[in-house]
Amino acid sequence: MSGAVRQTFLPARDYDLAATLDCGQAFRWERRGDRWEGVIGPRWVRLRQAPEGILAEMADAAGPRDDQVPAWLEHYLQTAVNLDEILATFPAEERMRAAAGRCRGLRLLRQDPWECLASFLLSSTKQIVQIRRIVSTLAARYGEPLAVPIGAAPAFAFPTAARLAQCSEAELRACQMGFRAPHLLQAARAAADGELDLAALERLPLDQARERLLALRGVGCKIADCVLLFACGFPEAFPVDVWVRRALRRFYFPRRQPTDRRLRQFIADHFGPQAGYAQQYLFHYIRLTDRTSP
DNA sequence: AACCAGGACACAA
DNA sequence: TTGTGTCATGGT
Numbered sequence: 001m002s003g004a005v006r007q008t009f010l011p012a013r014d015y016d017l018a019a020t021l022d023c024g025q026a027f028r029w030e031r032r033g034d035r036w037e038g039v040i041g042p043r044w045v046r047l048r049q050a051p052e053g054i055l056a057e058m059a060d061a062a063g064p065r066d067d068q069v070p071a072w073l074e075h076y077l078q079t080a081v082n083l084d085e086i087l088a089t090f091p092a093e094e095r096m097r098a099a100a101g102r103c104r105g106l107r108l109l110r111q112d113p114w115e116c117l118a119s120f121l122l123s124s125t126k127q128i129v130q131i132r133r134i135v136s137t138l139a140a141r142y143g144e145p146l147a148v149p150i151g152a153a154p155a156f157a158f159p160t161a162a163r164l165a166q167c168s169e170a171e172l173r174a175c176q177m178g179f180r181a182p183h184l185l186q187a188a189r190a191a192a193d194g195e196l197d198l199a200a201l202e203r204l205p206l207d208q209a210r211e212r213l214l215a216l217r218g219v220g221c222k223i224a225d226c227v228l229l230f231a232c233g234f235p236e237a238f239p240v241d242v243w244v245r246r247a248l249r250r251f252y253f254p255r256r257q258p259t260d261r262r263l264r265q266f267i268a269d270h271f272g273p274q275a276g277y278a279q280q281y282l283f284h285y286i287r288l289t290d291r292t293s294p
Numbered sequence: 295a296a297c298c299a300g301g302a303c304a305c306a307a
Numbered sequence: 308t309t310g311t312g313t314c315a316t317g318g319t
Contacts, residue, residue, distance in 0.1 A: 024300060124301035127318060131300080134316095178315030183302090220302050241300035259309085283300075 005149045006060035008069050011053040012079040016105025018049065020077075023284045025230050026109055027119050027132045028139070028158070037152065039139070040076045041112055044146045044155040054079065059147040078110050089272045095251040096278060099285035106284055108277055109230065113198035114191055115158040116231035117213070120223045121184050122177050130176075137175045142167065161191035183218025190216065202232040209234065229276040238267050238275045247286035 021029040021036050029038040036047045046057040056073060074080060083105075090096045118138075123131050135158070142163050143156035164172070165188040172181040190196040196216070201209040209232060213224040221240075228237035240248070240263070249257055252266065271278045 120300075123299090125299050125314090126301095126316080127299045129299095130317065173315090176316065179313085180301095180315080218302065222301060226300075239300070242298085243300065261308095287300095 003147055003149065004060045005057050008056050008058070008067065008073070009050070009053055010056060010069055010074060010077060010079045012077075013052070014083045014105045015054060015077075015079060015107060016049075016103075017047060017054055019103060019106040019284065020109065021047070023103075023106060023280065024128050024287075025226075025280065026111060027128070027135045037155075039146065039155055039157060041072060042144065042146065042157050043072075044148045044152070045073070046149075046152070057149070059149050059152075075110055078107055081107070083107065086274045086277050089274045090278050090281075091270055091272060096281070099278075099281040102288060103281045103284045106281060108280055110233060111231045112158070113201060113227060113231040114161050117187060117191075117198065117219075117223075117227045118158070118161075118164070118184055120226045121187055121218055122180050123223070123226075124180065124218070134175055134177050138164075138172075138177075141171075141175065161188045164188035165192040180218065183216070187216050187218070201228070202234075206234050206236065210237075225276075229279075235277060236273060236275050238271070238279045240267075240279075241283070243286050244279055244283050246290075247282045250286075251282075 017036065018031075021038070022031070026038075029036045034048060038045055038047070044059045048055040048057075054077065056069075058070075058073075087100055090100060119131065119135055122134050126134070139156040139158055140154075142159035146155045146157055148155050164184065167185065167188075169181050169185055172184055177184065187196070191198055196212065201212060204212070206228065209228060210221075210224050213219050213227055214221070223239075225237040225239035228234040229239060245263075248263060248266070252270075253263075258266065267275060
């Protein structure tokens with residue numbers, strides 16, 4: 001499918017598109033030159049950094065041509081949030097200041113809960129490049145083909161829970177996800193038959209929402225917090241993976257490594273109401289510094 | 295060519 | 308409670 005392109009502009013100050021799309025919170029964005037191609041829900045999108053915001057191209061299936069910014073796009077990119085207000089809540093200490101300085105313009109996206117849950121179910125002890133590959137394979141095989149502009153690469157929606165629930169475990173394993181296949185299959189079934197209402201999570205208290213996610217096989221506190229932070233809008237969710245743990249140890253516990261319990265207590269006390277945002281800055285910061293100069 | 299990756303879980307001590 | 312093996316795969 002191919003057709004015309006519709007463009008729109010999203011004004012945003014302090015928005016680093018590259019850092020935001022490539023910092024390990026979403027897995028479907030591909031850089032082509034100075035543009036980023038990806039999929040948001042059921043739509044193909046191409047984004048480009050502009051001085052005062054973001055230029056967006058969408059495949060336009062001959063719809064009415066209003067020039068308004070689509071609500072789903074602004075919601076996903078979170079261009080309306082005031083970054084300064086968030087950064088102002090970060091603890092005023094040297095490490096956070098360094099991270100904030102180095103990651104200027106990094107934003108949290110607001111992703112679809114099912115795609116987010118499924119993606120992070122596939123993430124355990126995988127490198128980000130591998131997660132991206134698995135997700136891409138999964139979409140190409142089981143996702144709906146999407147309308148794209150002439151000349152653009154084919155694109156597919158992230159597979160629905162209902163579609164993946166119909167897969168066999170062997171079919172999922174064939175997408176190179178290994179032992180994660182039964183976890184994804186079970187989550188897909190739970191989400192498809194209504195036993196798990198992902199859309200309702202954002203309206204629950206944080207602890208209850210987390211409980212629902214933890215009830216799934218293969219979902220521990222790290223993956224649960226990723227979904228709560230990246231998809232459900234809980235700003236205090238704080239996923240601790242190997243990188244964040246590394247950063248926390250190095251920056252705040254240089255002597256001896258803290259117990260998990262002590263670490264949790266520190267996180268709750270130290271990072272404030274936007275702890276999840278701070279977490280993403282630490283994650284990006286430690287990966288930047290460790291990979292370029294080990 | 296080892297080592298490790300945006301983990302979770304069962305089980306031992 | 309804390310430690311260790313297991314799961315599957317491939318990047319660096």
